[in-house]
Each structure stands twice: as C-alpha cells, then as structure tokens.
Amino acid sequence: MQGSQARSGxxxxxxxxxxxxxxxxxxxxxxSRIAGAGHYSSTFSAAxxxxxxYYAQLRIDPAQPGWPDRDRFVLSKGHAAIGLYPVLxxxxxxxxxxxDNYTRFxxxxxxxxxxxxxxxxxxxxxxxxxxxxxxxGMALGARVQQRSFRVYCMLGDGELHEGQVWEAAMAAAHxxxxxxxxxxxxxxxxxxxxxxxxxxxxxxxxxxxxFGWQVTxxxxxxxxAILSAFDALPPVGEGAPRMIVxxxxxxxxxxxxxxxxxxxxxxxxxxxxxxxxxxxxxxLQPLAPELVR
Amino acid sequence: xxxxxxxxxxxxxIFTGTTPTPELKDARSVKGTPAAAMPAFVLGQELAELAVxxxxxxVLTADLASANRTxxxxxxxxERFFDFGIAEKNMITxxxxxxxxxxxxxxxxxxxxxxxxxxxxxxxDCAYPRMPVRVVGHHSGLSMGFYGTSHHALEDLGMMRTIAxxxxxxVADANQxxxxxxxxxxxxxxxxxxLGRGRDPEVYAEVPxxxxxxxxTRLREGRDLTIVATGAEVRPSLDAAALxxxxxxxxxxxxxxxxxxxxxxxxRAAAAETGAILSVEEHNVMGGLGSAIAEVLVExxxxxxxxxxxxxxxxxVGPPAALYAHFKLDAAGIAETARALLxxxxx
Numbered sequence: 001m002q003g004s005q006a007r008s009g010x011x012x013x014x015x016x017x018x019x020x021x022x023x024x025x026x027x028x029x030x031x032s033r034i035a036g037a038g039h040y041s042s043t044f045s046a047a048x049x050x051x052x053x054y055y056a057q058l059r060i061d062p063a064q065p066g067w068p069d070r071d072r073f074v075l076s077k078g079h080a081a082i083g084l085y086p087v088l089x090x091x092x093x094x095x096x097x098x099x100d101n102y103t104r105f106x107x108x109x110x111x112x113x114x115x116x117x118x119x120x121x122x123x124x125x126x127x128x129x130x131x132x133x134x135x136x137g138m139a140l141g142a143r144v145q146q147r148s149f150r151v152y153c154m155l156g157d158g159e160l161h162e163g164q165v166w167e168a169a170m171a172a173a174h175x176x177x178x179x180x181x182x183x184x185x186x187x188x189x190x191x192x193x194x195x196x197x198x199x200x201x202x203x204x205x206x207x208x209x210x211f212g213w214q215v216t217x218x219x220x221x222x223x224x225a226i227l228s229a230f231d232a233l234p235p236v237g238e239g240a241p242r243m244i245v246x247x248x249x250x251x252x253x254x255x256x257x258x259x260x261x262x263x264x265x266x267x268x269x270x271x272x273x274x275x276x277x278x279x280x281x282x283x284l285q286p287l288a289p290e291l292v293r
Numbered sequence: 294x295x296x297x298x299x300x301x302x303x304x305x306x307i308f309t310g311t312t313p314t315p316e317l318k319d320a321r322s323v324k325g326t327p328a329a330a331m332p333a334f335v336l337g338q339e340l341a342e343l344a345v346x347x348x349x350x351x352v353l354t355a356d357l358a359s360a361n362r363t364x365x366x367x368x369x370x371x372e373r374f375f376d377f378g379i380a381e382k383n384m385i386t387x388x389x390x391x392x393x394x395x396x397x398x399x400x401x402x403x404x405x406x407x408x409x410x411x412x413x414x415x416x417x418d419c420a421y422p423r424m425p426v427r428v429v430g431h432h433s434g435l436s437m438g439f440y441g442t443s444h445h446a447l448e449d450l451g452m453m454r455t456i457a458x459x460x461x462x463x464v465a466d467a468n469q470x471x472x473x474x475x476x477x478x479x480x481x482x483x484x485x486x487x488l489g490r491g492r493d494p495e496v497y498a499e500v501p502x503x504x505x506x507x508x509x510t511r512l513r514e515g516r517d518l519t520i521v522a523t524g525a526e527v528r529p530s531l532d533a534a535a536l537x538x539x540x541x542x543x544x545x546x547x548x549x550x551x552x553x554x555x556x557x558x559x560x561r562a563a564a565a566e567t568g569a570i571l572s573v574e575e576h577n578v579m580g581g582l583g584s585a586i587a588e589v590l591v592e593x594x595x596x597x598x599x600x601x602x603x604x605x606x607x608x609x610v611g612p613p614a615a616l617y618a619h620f621k622l623d624a625a626g627i628a629e630t631a632r633a634l635l636x637x638x639x640x
Contacts, residue, residue, distance in 0.1 A: 002515075068395065115422050123393055124422045127413060133383045134418065137390020137398075144351060144373060144396060164414075167383035175375075 012056050017223040018283070020051035020087070025253050025280045027086035027099075032266075033273060034104040039111070041251035041263040043083035045187035045220070046154065049246055050080075052226040053152060053183075054087045062092040065119040071149050072122045072138045076131020076184060077156035081113040084121075093120035129162025131155060132182060136168045139177040139241075148236045154183045158190030160201045166211070171240040173212025179236030180244045182213075185220065187250035191264050204245050213243045220246025221284065249291060254279055259291055320547065326492060333491025335467045337365030338400055339474050344370050347478060349397035353388050355381045361401045361431050361491075375605035385414040385428060392424035397478065403437070404430030404487060408449035418517055418588045419483035420459040427477055429486045433463075434525060435603070435620070436490035436576030438613040446487075447603050451580020454553050455487040460484045460506055461553040463524030465496040468548065472500040480506060489525035489575075490613070496527050496548070509556040518631055519563035521583050522573040523549045529617075530573050532624035544631065552582055560589040569597035571631050575622060578602040599634045601627065 022046040032038025040183040056062075059071040075084055082102075089096040101107045108117035112126030123134045135153035142149050159165060172180050184204060188194055195201045205215040216232065229244045250264075251257030254276050257266075268276055279285075328334040337352075344350040344366070351373045358364040358376055367374040377384035381402055388398035400407065407430045408415070419426040437444035453461045460479075462484060464470045470488065477484055492521060511550060512527070513534055522530035527548045534544035545567050547559055563570050570590070572583035583600025590598055603620055617623045621630055 072393075074390075114493075123390070124417075127417045130386050130414065130418055133386030133414075134390040134393070136383070137387035139373060139390075139395055140351075140387065141391045141394030141396050143393065144391070164380075164382045164386070167377075167380035168387070171377055171380065171383055171387070174378075 005289060014223045014227070017048065017051045017055055019226075020055050020090075021223070022253075022280060022283060023090070024050055024083045024086060026277065028082050029268060029273070029276055029280065031082050031085070031099060031102040033268065034100070035111070037265055037267045038082055039079040039264065040266055040268075041189075041257045041260070042077060042156065042185075042187065044252045044254065044257065045248040045250045046077070046080050046185045047083060047253070048221050048223050048226060048275040049154065049183060049185060049248075050083055050087060052223055052230065054091060056227060057090070057230045058152070060285075061150065062088075062120065065093060068145075069147050069149050072135070072151045074123050074131045074135045074138070074151070074153040075113060075121075075125050075126065076134075076153050077159060078125030078131075080154075081109075081111065081125075084113065085109050085118065088118065088120040091120070094118070112114065127162040128156065128159040132165050132168035132172070133157040135180055135182070136172050136175075136177065139172070139180040140175065142179060142236065143177070148179070150179045150181060150233070150236055152181045152183060156190075156202075157184055157186045157188065157195050157199070157201055160184070160204070161190075161199045169208060169211045169213065173248060176238040177241050178234055178239035180241040181233060182241065184243065184245045185248055187248040187252075188247050189250040189264070191261075193261065208243050212240055214240040215243040215245060217245040217247065220248035221252055222256045249287065249293065253284055255288070258288065326494075326546055326594050330467045330495055331469045331492045332464060332467045332488055333431075334362050334365070335470045336401065336431070336474075336488070337362035339471050341366045343474065343478065344373060349395060350489060351375065351385050351391055351396045353377060353400040355379055355384045355402040355406065357402050361429070363401055367480065381411045383413040383415050385426070386418045388426045388428075389414075389418035389422065389424040391421075394420070394424050397425055397427070399427045399429055401429035401533060403444060404433035404446035404449050405444055405557070406467045408446060408453055408485060412452050415453070415459065415483065415485065416456045420456045423458055423482045425480075425482060427484045427486055429488060431488040432490050433487045434489065435608045435616050436525065436575070436613055438616055439610045440544040441610055442607045445608055446596050447575070447577045447608070448580065449485070449487065449577050450574070450582065451584065454580065456587060457555065458472050460551065461487070462506060462551050463487045464489070465524055465527040465548060465550065466493050468497040468500050472504045473550070476504060476506060476640065487524055488541055494528050496531065500613045506551045507554045507556060508551070509559040510548040510550065511545065513544065513546040515543040516567060518569045518571060518572045518635060519530070519545040519547055519567045519613070520573055520627065520631065521547045521549050521560070521563065521582065521586060523552060525575050526573040526622060526627075529622065529624040530627055533627035533631060536628040542631070542635065551584055552585060554590065555585045557589045564590060564593050564596050568588055569634060571598075571627075571634055572600050572602070573622070573627055574602045576602045577605055579605050594595075597634055597637060601630050
C-alpha cells in the first residue's frame with residue numbers, strides 16, 4: 001500500500017489509482033462488517049471515481065480542511081461515504097484508527113457523512129436530491145468571493161429522479177457556473193430495479209444538454225478515461241456547467257454483487273467475507289458477458 | 294415598557310405584493326403609511342444597508358423580489374443577489390452551500406413555500422450542519438387571505454419548532470424587523486424569521502436596546518391576565534389590552550418574538566404574577582406558540598390558560614380583515630376571548 005500524500009496532484013499513475021480503488025473496496029467491506037451492514041455496491045461503482053478525484057484531481061490540503069480556496073466535493077449520494085472515509089484517513093485528514101469504531105455509539109462516522117464531525121467532508125449529505133443545490137451554492141460563493149476553486153458533486157443515477165436536481169441543473173446553467181462539475185455514477189440500479197425499469201433517467205446527456213450543460217460520457221471504472229475527462233475541464237469562469245456521466249456497474253469488483261439488486265445494503269459474514277476479500281485483492285476482473293453494455 | 298397604541302390594525306385592504314400597486318412602485322408611502330414603517334420595505338432596504346459593511350450578506354429569493362422588496366437589495370448589490378425562480382427547495386439548499394463558503398444568506402419567500410415546501414431542506418441542509426442561513430418567511434399566517442390555503446402558513450411555527458438547532462423568530466413590525474436583522478448577523482446557526490404581510494402597524498416606536506433572541510419583551514404591565522402574543526398578533530393584543538383596561542381588567546402583554554428558544558422564565562413569571570395566560574398567534578393552535586407555552590405550564594400548577602389562534606382547520610376564502618375578525622384575531626376578538634377565559638368556572 002503506497003503512503004498517503006500531503007497533497008493530491010496529477011503526478012499519480014493509473015496503476016496507483018486502481019490500487020487506491022481496490023483499497024476503497026476493501027475498506028468498505030471491512031467497515032461494513034463493523035457496522036453489521038453497508039452500502040457495498042453503490043460504493044464499489046464509485047471507487048475509481050473517488051480515487052481519481054481525491055488522489056489526482058482535487059486541489060485540497062488535508063492539513064487545512066477549511067482552506068477557503070480548496071476545491072469542494074459534495075457526495076450527494078451520501079450512502080457511499082463508507083468509501084470516502086478511508087480515503088480521507090489515508091490522506092491524513094484524521095487518524096485511521098478512528099475508523100475502527102465506524103458507526104458505533106459516539107463515532108463521528110455514520111452511514112451518511114456529517115461535516116461537523118468529519119474533517120474533509122465539505123457538506124453533510126444523505127437526503128438524495130440536495131447535493132447539486134449545495135454545490136451550486138458553493139459555486140456561487142466562489143463567484144461572490146472571486147475565488148477560483150471548482151466544485152465537484154457526485155450524484156447517483158437514481159438520484160436524478162429527484163425534482164430538486166433539475167431545479168439546480170436549471171440554475172447552474174442560468175448562472176453559467178463553469179466551475180461546477182457534476183459526476184453521475186451511472187451504475188444502472190436503484191433499489192427496486194434498474195433505473196430504466198423504475199423511472200427512466202436516459203437519455204441523461206440530452207436531458208442535461210437541453211438544460212444548458214456540457215456533458216461527456218466515459219467508462220467510470222477506467223481511471224485513464226476519468227483522468228482524461230478531468231483534464232478536459234475548462235478553467236473556472238462563466239460558461240456551461242460540466243457533467244461527466246460515468247458508466248459504471250453497481251457492485252463492480254465482486255461477482256455476486258455486480259448488477260445485483262440484493263446488495264444495495266448487505267452484510268457479508270463468515271466465509272463469504274473471506275471470499276469477497278480475496279476476490280477484491282485480485283483486482284478487477286473482466287465483466288460477465290451478459291453485463292457488458 | 295409600554296408601546297404606543299396607535300389605533301387598530303389597518304385591515305382595509307390586502308397587501309400581497311404579488312401585483313405591486315402604483316403606490317408601491319413609487320414606494321415612499323402606502324395609504325399614508327410611510328415605507329420606512331412597513332416591514333415589506335424594511336427587509337430589502339435594511340439588508341442593503343447592512344451589506345455595505347458586511348460582505349458576508351447575500352440575498353436570495355424565488356421569483357418574489359418585488360413582493361418582499363429584496364429588489365431594493367438587488368439594486369444596490371446586484372452581485373450578491375440571486376433569484377432562483379420558482380424553485381424554493383433549490384434556493385434554500387443553495388443558501389446552505391453559500392453559507393458553507395462563509396456567506397451569510399437571507400433567503401426570502403412566502404412562508405408557506407419556504408417553511409412547508411422547504412421544510413426538509415431547512416432541517417437537513419441548514420439546521421443540521423449549523424449553516425447560518427436566515428430563511429425569511431413572509432406573508433405568514435392567513436395574511437394572504439383570499440389567495441387560499443395553498444398560500445397560508447398556519448403550520449410553519451409548529452414545523453420549524455421541532456427542528457433542532459434552529460432559532461425561530463416572529464417579527465411584529467418594521468422597527469423590530471430592523472432589530473432582528475441586525476441581531477441575526479452574529480447569531481450562530483440557522484434561523485427561521487417569520488414576517489407578516491409587510492404593512493403591519495407599529496408596535497415599537499423604538500425597540501429596546503437590550504433586544505435579544507430568546508428573551509421576551511414585556512410591552513405592558515397587568516395583574517389579571519397575561520396575553521402572550523407573537524408577530525402580527527402583538528399589535529391587536531395590545532389594543533385588546535386597552536379595551537379590557539377600560540372594563541377594569543388589567544392585562545400584561547408579552548411579545549414572545551422568539552418561539553424557539555422560548556423564554557420559559559417569562560411564562561413562569563406570568564403564571565405566578567397574573568394567574569392566567571392567553572396565547573395569541575396567527576397559527577394553528579396546535580404546534581405553535583400556544584403549544585410551546587403549554588409545554589412550560591404543564592410543569593407548573595394548573596392555571597387558567599387558553600391557546601388562541603386558528604382551531605386546527607383550514608381557513609375559508611376572504612379578505613384578511615374579515616378573516617381576522619372571524620377567527621377573533623383582531624383586538625375585539627382577542628378581548629372577547631380574554632373575557633371568556635377569565636370568566637370560566639375554573640377561576
């Protein structure tokens with residue numbers, strides 16, 4: 001395991017990011033066992049995205065969580081916080097040992113993140129549909145204060161069902177917040193089924209483009225593709241807000257969880273736990289043919 | 294201690310602001326009431342004034358810049374004014390995002406559309422993360438009159454009062470609004486500030502210098518009864534006290550401007566010193582000021598107490614003046630209710 005860096009930057013290799021994504025998945029499994037339940041599959045779909053954001057892209061300084069010019073990250077799909085806490089610990093925001101009491105009485109770490117308790121969490125989340133509005137407000141704050149930080153917001157694909165997302169989408173384009181970057185973790189599933197069965201979200205690009213956004217679509221498990229999408233972001237200024245639709249697989253990395261409706265919340269016990277850890281240690285394997293888009 | 298009783302509430306017309314009248318466009322006085330004495334004008338003007346020296350202040354609204362006169366703020370600080378269109382939830386949550394960057398947002402719209410439609414955003418995004426967002430709900434209660442139930446807010450105090458880490462304040466008149474806005478600048482955490490219809494008559498020729506949230510203002514002394522009123526019901530309660538005085542009933546009047554945290558000491562003092570309490574609010578009798586007072590009183594010995602407001606029902610259509618009379622929320626009705634309380638057999 002490579003050590004944490006005081007500051008993230010672009011001088012990291014795709015292999016390193018893939019390794020950090022593996023670390024995120026393994027920690028998710030470990031912490032879920034402490035809690036007795038966890039959002040495995042929603043976190044696995046976002047593992048490469050979180051790794052690329054925190055180890056390569058965000059302009060942050062773990063020694064100064066309140067640095068006014070830092071980039072902001074809003075995890076609108078707050079149920080993936082279990083994958084973010086280990087990253088923040090790894091980067092030095094707080095002592096890694098604190099995670100050993102994940103979700104226990106008095107722990108700062110709940111299933112959904114609390115900015116008052118966890119250094120490095122830029123905003124509390126948990127109620128889907130709010131995050132893009134938070135990020136919008138932050139981007140307006142940057143403009144009022146004439147700062148040049150970017151605001152990144154990760155949404156779930158099912159979250160696009162929420163009406164407030166579209167209020168924020170309209171306002172972000174209206175105010176020409178080019179420094180706002182929305183990332184949709186397009187992992188195909190919400191709780192009751194595929195998004196397209198439950199409530200259709202496609203065509204995501206056309207919908208957001210019609211609201212005035214510039215949208216790119218990538219493979220969200222391909223770290224090089226993620227880095228390229230980040231590299232293509234314009235400087236902060238006035239213009240269309242940016243969206244990256246990241247095609248992912250809910251549960252990616254563990255065969256039994258990939259596009260399974262049974263693992264939105266689950267609990268691995270006994271030999272299942274050991275098997276899953278071994279599977280994750282081996283790294284991402286090719287997708288089952290029937291899961292390929 | 295005493296406020297000047299300047300005639301009864303002018304209910305001769307409705308001021309909603311949704312369709313500015315010609316007088317309002319000129320805006321220095323409406324029907325003889327100077328703009329400076331009208332909360333509707335004070336909101337935008339005072340915030341614009343405060344913003345000159347306080348760069349944290351930003352103002353947000355949801356397509357009601359004319360109704361709440363935040364347009365006056367926009368004129369002076371366009372770079373710190375954001376209209377979100379008819380999207381209140383987005384406005385409240387974006388205010389929290391701005392606050393997280395160090396801004397002090399005042400987000401104003403009709404009380405029904407911020408406190409009811411945006412209740413979860415106020416709780417989850419403002420109060421819970423302790424963001425210093427000031428949600429300003431104007432045209433509260435039944436002041437929207439014939440606009441109907443969709444535009445009334447008779448539940449907002451009850452809803453807001455159950456949210457932890459949220460300060461809930463009701464404003465009685467223009468001068469008190471100035472005091473509230475100034476005091477809010479350095480108040481920690483999120484606030485819900487409830488305004489009336491914007492042309493509420495004067496209660497305070499001058500707001501006491503020691504005004505602070507959580508400490509009620511005693512406006513009038515009395516021995517037989519305490520009326521505890523809030524917001525737009527403070528003025529008619531004072532007028533009711535004057536009516537009762539003429540009949541030999543001595544009434545204390547307390548302005549409970551802060552619903553949360555409630556000034557429990559003032560309630561206990563009223564119970565001990567005047568022996569009966571009448572709460573008066575432009576709100577459902579369930580959940581608001583009356584309920585908050587009842588929570589304090591239930592721990593004391595039983596005493597004559599009545600919650601006076603709207604009795605758990607939706608309001609019929611009508612001009613506000615007729616509605617205030619119907620619900621006995623005008624001075625004559627409050628006085629009548631007070632008499633009934635004091636004459637009841639438990640005394």
